[in-house]
Amino acid sequence: MTNYTFLYDDACPMCQGYTSVFKDLKLSDRLAFSKVDGTKQPNLDLDRGRHEIPMIDTKTGEVRYGLDAMTTAIAAGIPMLRPIVRNRIFLKALKPLYWLITYNRRVIAGTKPPTEGFDCAPDFHAGWRWAYVVLAVAASVAIGLPATILLQGFGLALLAGLLKSEVRLAFLGHFVTVLLKATLIAASIPNAYGLMLAAIVAGWEVRRRL
Secondary structure (H helix, E strand, C coil): CCCEEEEECCCCHHHHHHHHHHHHCCCCEEEEHHHCCHHHCCCCCHHHHHHCCEEEECCCCCEEEHHHHHHHHHHHHCHHHHHHHCCHHHHHHHHHHHHHHHHHHHHHHCCCCCCCCCCCCCCCCHHHHHHHHHHHHHHHHHHCCCCHHHHHHHHHHHHHHHHHCCCHHHHHHHHHHHHHHHHHHHHHCCCHHHHHHHHHHHHHHHHHHC
């Protein structure tokens, strides 16, 4: 069995998903951050752990973070991948993508903070939020924005959100995520049914994110 245990953001479906894959492949175990007792992990930097997923070596007590943690687990469990995943150039190239997802994971997933336990949400970072907004809008345009009637609805929602939201960049993060999802659905089913499904999903997403 592996000696590695990831501490994951259990309010984030993406974090739940990929740590579950690591566990299923026996590359690591995992433990929800909301169940972590920081006093029992003296080497754990909780603040850094909010921004880069921590991985504890249960034998040595050593803690690795982020891409270093994930690639270490992969290299240990699948040695043939070590030359690739532990390559400095590979790690450097993936770092911007990692930060983009890390600082926007709560708006991508549309989840709310846990009601109890430690909340491991990262600090707000305006630069990475704007990067995500721009990339999501660019992707939506490249795929092909939904039909006029749905686009008008998004336009009204954007105007209302910008007028009422206290934190406009937080609102924009949620908005472009919903827009991208609706765009993908409408493009995948290019007819009235696709447009209807896109509108239903958009409405459901808006409601659960409020």
